[in-house]
Amino acid sequence: MEKKDKIAMLEQSLDRKLTTLEMYANRPRKWVLYLAITLAIVLLVGWSADDIHFTGLTATGTEVAKGVVHGVFHPDTNLLFGTGDSDVPYLLLQTMAIAVLGTIFGAILAIPFAFLASFNIMPKAAAYIVRILILMIRTIPSIVWALMWIRVTGPGAACGVITQSVCSIGMISKMYITAIADVDTRILESLDAAGCTAFQKIRYGLLPQIIPNFISTVIYRFDINVKDATTLGIVGAGGIGAALIQCINSRRWTMVGSFILAMIVLMLIIEFASTRIRGKLARGQ
Numbered sequence: 358m359e360k361k362d363k364i365a366m367l368e369q370s371l372d373r374k375l376t377t378l379e380m381y382a383n384r385p386r387k388w389v390l391y392l393a394i395t396l397a398i399v400l401l402v403g404w405s406a407d408d409i410h411f412t413g414l415t416a417t418g419t420e421v422a423k424g425v426v427h428g429v430f431h432p433d434t435n436l437l438f439g440t441g442d443s444d445v446p447y448l449l450l451q452t453m454a455i456a457v458l459g460t461i462f463g464a465i466l467a468i469p470f471a472f473l474a475s476f477n478i479m480p481k482a483a484a485y486i487v488r489i490l491i492l493m494i495r496t497i498p499s500i501v502w503a504l505m506w507i508r509v510t511g512p513g514a515a516c517g518v519i520t521q522s523v524c525s526i527g528m529i530s531k532m533y534i535t536a537i538a539d540v541d542t543r544i545l546e547s548l549d550a551a552g553c554t555a556f557q558k559i560r561y562g563l564l565p566q567i568i569p570n571f572i573s574t575v576i577y578r579f580d581i582n583v584k585d586a587t588t589l590g591i592v593g594a595g596g597i598g599a600a601l602i603q604c605i606n607s608r609r610w611t612m613v614g615s616f617i618l619a620m621i622v623l624m625l626i627i628e629f630a631s632t633r634i635r636g637k638l639a640r641g642q
Contacts (some may be wrong), residue, residue, distance in 0.1 A: 421605075428614025437615045443600065445619045452596035453623075455517040455589075456582035462518070463525020464575045470526060471533030478537070488534075495527030499585050503594045514595030521582050521589070529578055536570035569638045576631045583627055587620060 437445050472478055474487035503520045510516045545562045590598020597616055604612040
């Protein structure tokens, strides 16, 4: 009997293997689709490269590159550690202030947008309208927003704050919407069955689920805004970018190196701190 059982088990095993092999042999043939996608990518790259002509490095470009590298390794220490309103510490603080205010205002204004655009809270028609509005905000680059707002407020930090607030609404709202969509409604249903009030359901059922994601999103956006604040300064929206472009235009490479070195150190500190905080939030600490 044992021998027969072993033979039966072996036959069943062979049948399963044959079935697997048959399934593999009868799998859908997608090589035509893959080939078409590959050809489309090759044609797209070829078409794009046809309009891009690299003419090599100019003498001026080489001089600028050498000047920037020399400036980074030989920074202007008086500018780097000075206390005036045109020195690096003051301009870095101004850049940070623009990013902080822009992030906070954008994060606050994004909350109603996110709830109004959530399908599990609002009717789909109304949610779609708000989502289209958020998409329109996100579509316009920050540099274009800055060029528009600078006509309203004039050059300076106020333009940078308003620009970053508007740009932050688009991205933060999208991330908020995702966090709200991932809410476990069973917790809310359990609290409702226990006779909790609406405030208690929000306090103990909704907020604990969305706040960690909200905070993580705001920290991530702040990281982006610090970088954007430097770029926006180039068009006159305050911060260290305006001084940097002036030094580049006047070829004061040691000053350029001071600004670049300070920005590198600042971004490393922010990146380290934000990564640690987001990691703790992800672990629920």
